Amino acid sequence: LPRELRDLIHDFYLRCDGCTYDHNSRKLHTAELEKIDLSLMYTCKQIATEMHGLPLQKNKVFFTTVYPKNLRSNAGKFAALLTRLHELKKSLLGRSQGFITSELMSEIQIQYPNLFPILDRIKTRGSCDNLTNETCGFPPSIHYDFVTECLRLLSKDPQFGPHITSTKWNSMGPRNTD
Incomplete structure (x- = not known):
């Protein structure tokens, strides 16, 4: 596939309503509290290279000052x-x-x-x-x-x-x- 088409696929695949940092798990998740799907990045080295850093570039990341109860x-x-x-x-x-x-x-x-x-x-x-x-x-x-x-x-x-x-x-x- 041409690079322009691959970029559109990556953009569509990675786009979500933003990511939120979960203080309890210490991981990012989608606004719907779902795990961020990065499986496409692990299919081959070329896709991993092309998608490097894109999940954070394509989505806003939200941090809160809330910390775990413990x-x-x-x-x-x-x-x-x-x-x-x-x-x-x-x-x-x-x-x-x-x-x-x-x-x-x-x-x-x-x-x-x-x-x-x-x-x-x-x-x-x-x-x-x-x-x-x-x-x-x-x-x-x-x-x-x-x-x-x-x-x-x-x-x-x-x-x-x-x-x-x-x-x-x-x-x-x-x-x-x-």
């Missing part, structure tokens, strides 16, 4: 763990007043100009956890990155490590001993 509790625990980690980081940043240098402030002002006022207030006002709860209207992920970067830069100071290890901790994080 992973939901783990996802919730992971989210809670990440939230707790960020709370601890924010609390630690709020108690790092003495280590915030002008060089660190300059670098943060370049990287996070809109979140810079938070660091400036920590430096000028001292330990103040509620200041680090502000996100200045930015997505939480940007705020997480800001806090992490501040702590990364603070950790370059050789005295910062001993400061952290000498800090008294309770179940809520570092606490003032003043």
Whole structure:
């Protein structure tokens, strides 16, 4: 058969109403929840070569954010763990007043100009956890990155490590001993 006719056959054979990713089986299936028929591709090497990649080119693939029920509790625990980690980081940043240098402030002002006022207030006002709860209207992920970067830069100071290890901790994080 001529190539043009074979291409029409391949198109007709592969076309469906789209494919959906099944999280439970970890496979693609048709919109009607049927297995995608690729048996024609296995008839000979020439057809397999001609059809390589066509199933995904000819059909839309839909992914959802739904995940298997058995992973939901783990996802919730992971989210809670990440939230707790960020709370601890924010609390630690709020108690790092003495280590915030002008060089660190300059670098943060370049990287996070809109979140810079938070660091400036920590430096000028001292330990103040509620200041680090502000996100200045930015997505939480940007705020997480800001806090992490501040702590990364603070950790370059050789005295910062001993400061952290000498800090008294309770179940809520570092606490003032003043």
